[in-house]
Amino acid sequence: MNVKLKLQYDGTNYHGWQIQSNGITVQETLMNAVESVTRERVNVIGCGRTDAGVHALNYVCNFHTDSSIPMERLPYALNSRLPEDIRVFHAETVDDGFHAGGSAVKKRYVYRILNRDFNDAFLCKYAWHYKFPLDIEAVRNAAAAFLGEHDFVGFASSGFTVKTTVRTIYSLDVTRSGDVMALDIVGNGFLYNMVRIIAGTLAYVGSGKIDWRDMENIINSKCRERAGITAPPQGLFLKEVYY
Amino acid sequence: MNVKLKLQYDGTNYHGWQIQSNGITVQETLMNAVESVTRERVNVIGCGRTDAGVHALNYVCNFHTDSSIPMERLPYALNSRLPEDIRVFHAETVDDGFHAGGSAVKKRYVYRILNRDFNDAFLCKYAWHYKFPLDIEAVRNAAAAFLGEHDFVGFASSGFTVKTTVRTIYSLDVTRSGDVMALDIVGNGFLYNMVRIIAGTLAYVGSGKIDWRDMENIINSKCRERAGITAPPQGLFLKEVYY
Numbered sequence: 001m002n003v004k005l006k007l008q009y010d011g012t013n014y015h016g017w018q019i020q021s022n023g024i025t026v027q028e029t030l031m032n033a034v035e036s037v038t039r040e041r042v043n044v045i046g047c048g049r050t051d052a053g054v055h056a057l058n059y060v061c062n063f064h065t066d067s068s069i070p071m072e073r074l075p076y077a078l079n080s081r082l083p084e085d086i087r088v089f090h091a092e093t094v095d096d097g098f099h100a101g102g103s104a105v106k107k108r109y110v111y112r113i114l115n116r117d118f119n120d121a122f123l124c125k126y127a128w129h130y131k132f133p134l135d136i137e138a139v140r141n142a143a144a145a146f147l148g149e150h151d152f153v154g155f156a157s158s159g160f161t162v163k164t165t166v167r168t169i170y171s172l173d174v175t176r177s178g179d180v181m182a183l184d185i186v187g188n189g190f191l192y193n194m195v196r197i198i199a200g201t202l203a204y205v206g207s208g209k210i211d212w213r214d215m216e217n218i219i220n221s222k223c224r225e226r227a228g229i230t231a232p233p234q235g236l237f238l239k240e241v242y243y
Numbered sequence: 244m245n246v247k248l249k250l251q252y253d254g255t256n257y258h259g260w261q262i263q264s265n266g267i268t269v270q271e272t273l274m275n276a277v278e279s280v281t282r283e284r285v286n287v288i289g290c291g292r293t294d295a296g297v298h299a300l301n302y303v304c305n306f307h308t309d310s311s312i313p314m315e316r317l318p319y320a321l322n323s324r325l326p327e328d329i330r331v332f333h334a335e336t337v338d339d340g341f342h343a344g345g346s347a348v349k350k351r352y353v354y355r356i357l358n359r360d361f362n363d364a365f366l367c368k369y370a371w372h373y374k375f376p377l378d379i380e381a382v383r384n385a386a387a388a389f390l391g392e393h394d395f396v397g398f399a400s401s402g403f404t405v406k407t408t409v410r411t412i413y414s415l416d417v418t419r420s421g422d423v424m425a426l427d428i429v430g431n432g433f434l435y436n437m438v439r440i441i442a443g444t445l446a447y448v449g450s451g452k453i454d455w456r457d458m459e460n461i462i463n464s465k466c467r468e469r470a471g472i473t474a475p476p477q478g479l480f481l482k483e484v485y486y
């Protein structure tokens with residue numbers, strides 16, 4: 001059967017989702033737990049890579065198994081074998097054709113910026129500390145330029161291998177609660193580091209280093225150097241995957 | 244001069260406030276930063292001990308120095324030398340007689356309980372996961388019994404050395420936001436582990452293991468065994484110290 005899991009993880013102590021040789025990853029940690037429960041070594045297919053330090057509130061993955069463990073027991077069985085910074089909160093059987101990565105049609109990310117003079121002892125692992133005051137209206141005006149279909153090659157770090165760099169952004173909402181500005185972005189897919197580069201660029205807009213009126217030209221220039229910095233990973237949360 | 248500092252810290256990675264030989268403490272970490280700034284090895288006096296894993300939102304301490312560093316620069320100078328999970332957000336000069344511990348007249352703590360089936364990958368270090376459903380009205384009724392002056396010797400872990408175990412509780416408010424129940428307690432002082440034992444006892448009341456009508460008798464019994472468990476440290480936050 002094909003099992004779909006939903007989980008959340010604090011990415012602070014992981015080298016991202018995808019298995020690699022030089023660090024502990026969420027995928028490897030989860031595969032070890034699945035193996036312990038099912039007695040099978042199976043590949044757990046993720047909905048996408050997340051970088052080291054990036055968090056997930058609702059990550060989706062799937063795996064094929066011959067085990068007959070009841071779905072209502074599976075989250076408990078996995079959680080008892082997982083470190084506390086990874087929590088499986090849902091399991092269900094799905095059609096054999098379901099692929100957590102390939103079947104996804106939309107994703108929602110949230111990027112959080114702590115915008116004040118001092119960093120915070122608690123938020124430091126869950127937000128980007130950016131001390132220059134941010135003009136939220138300028139950020140919102142710039143955010144509007146990202147909506148719709150664009151070639152976002154200028155908002156990708158090198159090293160990616162994708163067929164096309166054209167993506168569609170459905171929404172990019174900018175809100176502020178106290179000292180925390182949140183960027184909530186929904187798209188049909190995101191290039192390597194794309195959300196973090198958008199966040200870094202919007203922070204530059206908010207602090208006046210980039211004029212929001214130039215945003216459309218910067219996107220159309222397809223030139224990485226014209227965008228802002230790649231914002232650090234700890235502010236990024238994968239919030240939802242849509243199928 | 245006598246310098247008063249206000250700071251916050253995430254206690255996860257520390258063996259509490261007070262210097263000890265077998266682990267890194269907040270006091271030692273802060274004293275090293277003060278030494279680096281002032282070029283003097285001074286004792287930093289805390290407003291109280293916090294246990295390993297306990298957090299502080301507004302910890303107060305003081306130290307005497309001959310250094311002439313401007314107060315408005317001191318938080319920046321210290322923060323640049325401190326790990327990111329300790330942040331100094333205020334510094335001022337005070338009367339020579341001020342003692343962060345001895346001068347304190349009231350303290351406010353918050354204890355947070357995540358009350359649901361699953362733990363949370365993010366809250367696990369900042370709340371106690373208690374899965375049995377809590378009856379908030381029963382907890383509130385029991386909380387009322389703590390108000391006023393009592394001998395709280397039954398709500399202290401052994402190993403304390405204090406002149407008296409009589410303390411006054413000014414308020415103990417119980418609120419719930421989503422899955423998180425918060426106990427907000429103000430008193431003129433707290434015995435060793437007192438807030439955590441109150442939290443553990445109130446959780447037992449909320450889940451029906453202790454009848455709230457027995458609370459007054461349990462307090463008056465002065466018997467540690469009649470109270471509930473000592474709730475774990477990660478749910479506890481020192482919120483305010485009053486002088």
